[in-house]
Amino acid sequence: MNSLVNQWLQTIRLSTKRLQQPIARMLLAQAHCACCGDSSGQHPFLCDACFPHLPINHPACVQCAEPLVSLQSGLRCGRCQRRPPAFDYSHCSWQFTSPVDHWIRLCKDRHDTLWLRRLAHLMNSHPPAQLAQVDGLVFIPSSRQHLWQRGFNMAEYLAQHVSRTWGIPIRKQTLYKQHSNDQRGLSAQQRRLNLRHSLHSGQQSLHGQHLLLIDDVMTTGATMSVAAEHLKQQGARIVGCWCLARTVLR
Ligand SMILES: [Zn+2]
Ligand SMILES: [Zn+2]
Structure with missing residues (x-):
């Protein structure tokens, strides 16, 4: 009888240890800076020395958020002057360069949900100036196939986080998405064509x-422009974009 009790105790000890390990790892990861490993400061996963070195997306074109060389604010890039997108303004909190690009890939390619929560905090730490005038948030929904493959829609998660933090409602059933090929690696024109066939009002x-x-990464702005066209067809007066990161076109 005693040996049976000992076996049970042993099993309970092992199960508790197995449960504790990932929890301990998560707490440890939260307490240490993701860049240098030092103790994190007032930011959720970065120390006070590393946070100011993150690649902030400023100065940038006020309409498409493409990084600009000029330090003058309120400028539009040449592309937006020649052929303006359907949205009225853009704000991308960070540039899609190291280390932000690596963290986003951890979420999207390795489905790391700890990084999903961290990046939502990071996005909210640098919001757009127009936020107080916004009536509602919209995200581009995933097709069923993409949702099944990835298990989550990063844009939806970010929109929910923004909605909770700033008390702005999400406008649902404004956009519908059918399955399309992955947008990564496509030109702006190919993206527009791809989306025209897959996105519906x-x-x-x-x-x-x-x-x-709301979206995770803005590359050419083509996706957001098609989405903005659909929202304006439904009566929207102003459509802005807020993305976690902006790719840097060379
Ligand atoms: Zn650090
Ligand atoms: Zn622009």
Whole structure:
């Protein structure tokens, strides 16, 4: 009987240890800076010395958020002057360069949910100036196939986090997505064509509203432009974009 009790105790000890290990790893990861390993400061996963060195996306084009060389604010890039996108302004919190690009890949390719929460905090630490005037948030939904493959829609997670933090409602059923090929590696024109066939408008009345499209990475702005066209067709007055990161076109 005693040996049976000992076996049970041993099993309980082992199971507790197995449960404790990932929890301990997570707490340890939260307490240490993700860049240098030092103790993290007032930011959730970075120390006070590393946080100011993150690649902030400023100065940038006010319409498409492409990084600009000029330090003058309020400028539009040559591309937006020649052929303006359908959205009215953009704000990308960070540049899609090291280490932010690596962290986003951890979320998208390795499905690391700890990094998903961290990046949502990081995005909210640098919001757009227009936030107080926004009536609602919109994210581009994933197709069923992408959702099944990835298990989550990063844009939806970020939109929910923004909605909770700033008390702005999400406008649902405004956009619908059918399955399309991965947008990565496509030119702006190919992205537009790909999206025109896969993105559809909802039947919502968005008359006079100021909406903010939320996404993880803005590459050429083509995706957001097609989405903005659909929102304006439903009556939206102003459509802005807020993305976690902006790729740097060379
Ligand atoms: Zn650090
Ligand atoms: Zn631009």
